[in-house]
Amino acid sequence: MVNQGASNGMALDAMLDSEHPIKVAAAEFAAASLVYPGSDDFDHERWAAAAEFGVQGLMIPTEYGGQGRSAVEGALTFEGLGLGCPDNGFVFALAAQSFAMQRALITAGNETQRKRWLPELAAGTAIGSFAMSEPDAGSDTGAITTTATPTPDGYALNGTKAWVTLAPVADVIIVFATTDPTKGHWGINGFILETTRPGVTIGPVQRKMGINTCPFSEVTFTDCAVSADDMLGNPGAGGSVFSSAVEAERAFLYAAQMGSMERVMNLSIARARSREAYGQPIGGFQAISHKIAEMKLRHESARLLIYKAAELYDRGDGMTMAGALAKLQTSDMAVQSALDAMRIFGAEGYTVDAGIEAELRDAIGGLSYSGTSEIARNLVSRLLRVDRPVRRAKN
Numbered sequence: 251m252v253n254q255g256a257s258n259g260m261a262l263d264a265m266l267d268s269e270h271p272i273k274v275a276a277a278e279f280a281a282a283s284l285v286y287p288g289s290d291d292f293d294h295e296r297w298a299a300a301a302e303f304g305v306q307g308l309m310i311p312t313e314y315g316g317q318g319r320s321a322v323e324g325a326l327t328f329e330g331l332g333l334g335c336p337d338n339g340f341v342f343a344l345a346a347q348s349f350a351m352q353r354a355l356i357t358a359g360n361e362t363q364r365k366r367w368l369p370e371l372a373a374g375t376a377i378g379s380f381a382m383s384e385p386d387a388g389s390d391t392g393a394i395t396t397t398a399t400p401t402p403d404g405y406a407l408n409g410t411k412a413w414v415t416l417a418p419v420a421d422v423i424i425v426f427a428t429t430d431p432t433k434g435h436w437g438i439n440g441f442i443l444e445t446t447r448p449g450v451t452i453g454p455v456q457r458k459m460g461i462n463t464c465p466f467s468e469v470t471f472t473d474c475a476v477s478a479d480d481m482l483g484n485p486g487a488g489g490s491v492f493s494s495a496v497e498a499e500r501a502f503l504y505a506a507q508m509g510s511m512e513r514v515m516n517l518s519i520a521r522a523r524s525r526e527a528y529g530q531p532i533g534g535f536q537a538i539s540h541k542i543a544e545m546k547l548r549h550e551s552a553r554l555l556i557y558k559a560a561e562l563y564d565r566g567d568g569m570t571m572a573g574a575l576a577k578l579q580t581s582d583m584a585v586q587s588a589l590d591a592m593r594i595f596g597a598e599g600y601t602v603d604a605g606i607e608a609e610l611r612d613a614i615g616g617l618s619y620s621g622t623s624e625i626a627r628n629l630v631s632r633l634l635r636v637d638r639p640v641r642r643a644k645n
């Protein structure tokens with residue numbers, strides 16, 4: 251099942267119009283209603299406000315309580331949220347649920363599973379997690395050791411998942427486990443179940459470097475009984491379910507980070523114009539103004555790549571290359587721009603209250619989530635067949 255929304259060439263509008271009404275509406279909503287409440291504890295009130303605005307239901311089909319919007323509209327909305335909301339963690343939480351967990355359920359779930367969870371996820375009354383990584387298997391998903399052992403009634407899940415976004419507050423979780431570790435990727439199956447199921451233990455919130463309003467933790471499964479009805483997709487298809495969800499996530503989750511790059515640039519411009527040194531605004535020094543020109547270039551190229559990936563997705567065309575490039579450009583360049591902002595702000599940037607150091611800490615997470623930048627580069631070079639030897643004609 252594919253997303254209902256077709257963008258009908260909207261990507262070009264999105265690329266050319268940096269003041270697109272969907273983005274502006276989302277930015278205004280975020281600035282007014284997603285204000286950091288002063289505590290990193292997960293904020294259920296803001297989650298409900300976001301659901302009321304339609305964020306979680308944005309790309310959920312209408313028959314399951316969502317709005318069935320296109321990927322381009324989804325990216326525009328998240329770009330606006332990233333621009334309007336300095337709390338990158340909260341926007342990341344919304345994006346992680348929307349683009350990984352929900353996407354997998356929409357594309358691979360059966361009718362019963364979709365009807366059970368999508369309306370509640372759209373309404374914000376249920377929160378969802380997506381668990382593949384393990385303490386000893388991150389990039390190498392074929393090496394996971396969480397097992398799904400056949401029982402007379404289905405399967406028993408055993409193992410531990412790591413760094414699971416939103417797990418400490420999740421009601422429902424998609425978990426990947428292997429029925430046959432010798433088969434690697436092809437032995438993996440996905441399951442969807444409520445987090446209150448006996449045998450599921452959610453670990454304490456793990457402290458991390460940034461995006462702290464979005465909690466993550468380990469999740470341990472101990473003889474957790476699941477039935478064949480809990481399986482997401484066909485037997486043995488879990489690896490493919492995961493890969494296609496992550497392929498989409500790799501492009502769209504970063505729309506929020508791309509929006510935050512624009513916010514960091516705007517803050518830097520304001521600082522460059524107002525801060526004076528040697529009798530002139532620091533923006534008058536080429537060393538500063540060129541940093542801001544680079545920020546603009548990085549942000550615009552991230553936008554173009556994200557909307558290209560979104561347009562390809564909406565058309566149903568392959569977007570593996572576009573998604574990987576979008577992820578790479580956005581995640582690497584968001585770190586560079588946040589670092590430049592630190593330089594432009596000087597000592598003020600190093601203070602916690604100015605919020606610039608938080609932008610840098612938040613941006614660094616993007617190098618790892620949705621697969622690392624190295625893995626994305628592997629993907630790009632593999633698609634370019636860089637590792638294929640040239641065939642030489644025999645004389």
Ligand SMILES: Cc1cc2nc3c(=O)[nH]c(=O)nc-3n(C[C@H](O)[C@H](O)[C@H](O)COP(=O)(O)OP(=O)(O)OC[C@H]3O[C@@H](n4cnc5c(N)ncnc54)[C@H](O)[C@@H]3O)c2cc1C
Binds near residue numbers: 387388412416
């Ligand atoms: C904020 C955040 C949220 C996350 N949320 C979730 C979540 O909700 N669900 C989930 O399942 N996971 C989640 N993760 C985990 C994330 O998916 C993993 O961090 C990622 O897949 C990398 O795995 P790893 O951290 O174990 O690194 P490793 O796989 O141990 O890699 C370590 C280093 O080696 C490099 N490397 C590994 N293999 C190769 C290779 N073949 N070629 C080149 N370099 C290589 C990596 O790029 C990296 O630099 C989250 C991570 C973060 C930071």
